[in-house]
């Protein structure tokens with residue numbers, strides 16, 4: 001799992017701050033570059049295992065989904081001199097790292113006391129992000145990358161809810177509902193967020209049809225995840241854990 005330095009995988013608000021900081025650094029002739037931006041939960045887990053279940057020194061205090069890197073709102077800045085990365089903070093260079101942090105503060109970027117290169121968006125709580133309360137102003141390149149990370153993650157801790165503003169998946173062609181076989185799409189992919197629009201609530205059933213038993217009634221405006229569509233029915237995931245909880249009639253679900 002390699003490092004990701006793609007600016008488009010960062011949240012646009014954070015991305016802009018990173019750009020401004022890089023300009024300031026260049027202006028001050030401080031040779032810092034972005035060493036790593038977005039980090040997948042798999043890579044975070046791998047790094048977290050180091051010095052714990054795997055050999056090597058400990059490099060992070062955060063397990064998967066517990067670092068702001070997983071949400072595209074953190075980046076690591078490292079010295080890049082003569083084509084090489086350097087974490088050297090001895091002698092004269094100690095001042096450079098202090099200057100990095102001073103310039104970062106100007107743009108609302110916050111360091112971690114135990115991790116010199118790490119800068120993250122100020123005043124963001126991890127618990128907010130884990131609950132799906134993402135900073136406003138997210139764009140599609142950030143959201144799609146985060147969506148992919150969420151879809152590709154299995155196990156614990158659970159992935160956060162999907163970011164909003166993703167394009168709704170087009171409905172299946174009519175032939176998909178021609179018989180009563182379960183035309184389930186690959187789970188975990190193309191999951192879309194939807195909202196219940198039935199004023200008096202929407203019945204969640206055990207299967208895709210009115211003949212199936214009612215499991216519960218979803219409240220008006222309740223947010224759910226649609227895993228797949230079978231004819232006029234949507235397979236619903238209530239918790240956002242990628243597992244199906246039942247089926248609702250698609251006519252009372254609004255996406256996008």
Ligand SMILES: [Zn+2]
Pocket residue numbers: 069074075076115117118119
């Ligand atoms: Zn970091």
